[in-house]
Every structure is written in C-alpha cells, then in structure tokens.
Amino acid sequence: MTVPSFETPRLRLRPFVEDDAPALHRILTKEDMLKYFPSPAGPSLDKVEKFVRNQIRQWATVGYGWWAVELKSTGALSGWNGLQYLPDTRETEVGYLLDRPLWGRGLTTEAARVSLRYGFGNLELPEIIALAHPENLASRRVMEKLGMRFTGPADYFGMQMARYVVGRAAFDMGDIAVGGPAN
Numbered sequence: 001m002t003v004p005s006f007e008t009p010r011l012r013l014r015p016f017v018e019d020d021a022p023a024l025h026r027i028l029t030k031e032d033m034l035k036y037f038p039s040p041a042g043p044s045l046d047k048v049e050k051f052v053r054n055q056i057r058q059w060a061t062v063g064y065g066w067w068a069v070e071l072k073s074t075g076a077l078s079g080w081n082g083l084q085y086l087p088d089t090r091e092t093e094v095g096y097l098l099d100r101p102l103w104g105r106g107l108t109t110e111a112a113r114v115s116l117r118y119g120f121g122n123l124e125l126p127e128i129i130a131l132a133h134p135e136n137l138a139s140r141r142v143m144e145k146l147g148m149r150f151t152g153p154a155d156y157f158g159m160q161m162a163r164y165v166v167g168r169a170a171f172d173m174g175d176i177a178v179g180g181p182a183n
C-alpha cells in the first residue's frame with residue numbers, strides 16, 4: 001500500500017525508509033530515552049534496522065502503523081508517532097517518541113492528533129487506547145491533552161501500564177490543524 005504522509009504546522013509525518021535506521025539509532029541511544037520501555041537499554045544499530053523494516057512491513061500487513069516524524073524546520077528525523085495493532089487484545093494503540101532536545105514544545109501532542117484523526121477518520125476505528133509506564137508522566141500528560149480517559153492500571157507487554165482510551169464519538173475531529181496528505 002502507499003503510506004500516506006501528513007503535515008502539521010511544525011511536523012511532517014512520513015513513511016519510514018530503511019535509511020532512517022542510523023538517525024533513529026542516535027535518538028534511541030540517548031540517555032533515558034527508553035527509561036519507561038520494557039527494554040530500557042539503548043538498542044544496537046542492527047536491532048533498529050530490524051525495527052524500521054518491521055514498521056514498513058506493519059503498514060503492508062495491518063494497513064496502518066507508525067510514521068517517521070520530521071521537524072519541518074530542519075528536515076531531520078525526530079521520532080515516531082502512529083498507530084499499532086495489539087493482536088493479544090485486538091486493540092489499536094497510539095504510540096510516540098520524540099528526540100530529547102525537542103521535548104516540552106507540544107510537538108508530540110501535535111503529531112498524535114494526526115494519528116488519532118487518521119484512526120477515527122480514515123480507518124473508522126471505534127476506539128484507540130494508549131499505554132504508558134505509570135511513572136511516565138510526560139507521556140500520560142500527552143494522553144490527557146489528547147482527550148483520552150484513564151481507565152486504570154492494566155497488564156500489557158509483561159508490565160503494569162497506565163491505560164487510556166478515547167472513542168470515535170468523544171474525539172474532537174475538528175480541533176486539529178493538519179495540512180492534509182502530502183502525497
């Protein structure tokens with residue numbers, strides 16, 4: 001399938017390409033970047049290459065996945081944002097990660113609104129969940145700013161996570177500044 005791209009005022013969400021692996025590896029090996037992930041140690045370049053290939057495959061097999069996020073002002077790869085299917089629970093999760101120097105500017109929330117709008121508007125999903133380590137307060141704050149509702153602790157990925165949910169009817173589709181598909 002052709003993976004759509006989207007633009008927000010400050011970001012471009014585009015398909016991952018295999019050449020993204022070295023830049024993504026630099027981001028993921030920064031201190032504390034994966035502090036709240038099941039495997040907090042920075043991955044090897046080989047693992048990141050596999051991860052990128054898997055993201056490309058996800059779009060082809062599931063029909064959606066994570067986008068590579070670029071900062072428009074520099075064109076630099078700056079993280080990921082998008083939707084992931086969880087086969088064990090048959091849920092769709094919104095996920096995100098942003099390069100450390102860019103934290104705290106509202107950029108993840110800006111990109112995640114595109115992910116939710118795509119999930120509800122294009123894929124017509126009934127609901128989307130989000131999961132964070134309970135102590136990952138920045139991630140939980142993003143979920144709150146997106147209008148997601150905390151449903152309590154829940155076991156995912158072998159960890160206890162804070163689970164949030166938003167349904168299609170409750171999501172404000174109109175409140176999003178998105179430039180529309182770029183291709």
Ligand SMILES: CC(C)(COP(=O)(O)OP(=O)(O)OC[C@H]1O[C@@H](n2cnc3c(N)ncnc32)[C@H](O)[C@@H]1OP(=O)(O)O)[C@@H](O)C(=O)NCCC(=O)NCCS
Nearest residue numbers: 096097098103104105106107108109131132137138139141
């Ligand atoms: C989580 C993450 C994606 C947030 O990205 P971001 O671009 O900084 O997010 P935003 O700027 O859109 O929003 C962050 C919010 O959290 C708040 N915040 C940040 N650190 C916080 C803390 N320790 N306690 C409480 N709130 C915090 C910010 O103030 C902001 O809220 P505000 O707009 O009301 O002030 C980023 O920190 C990251 O990539 N972390 C590493 C990867 C990760 O944990 N991903 C999520 C996995 S569930």
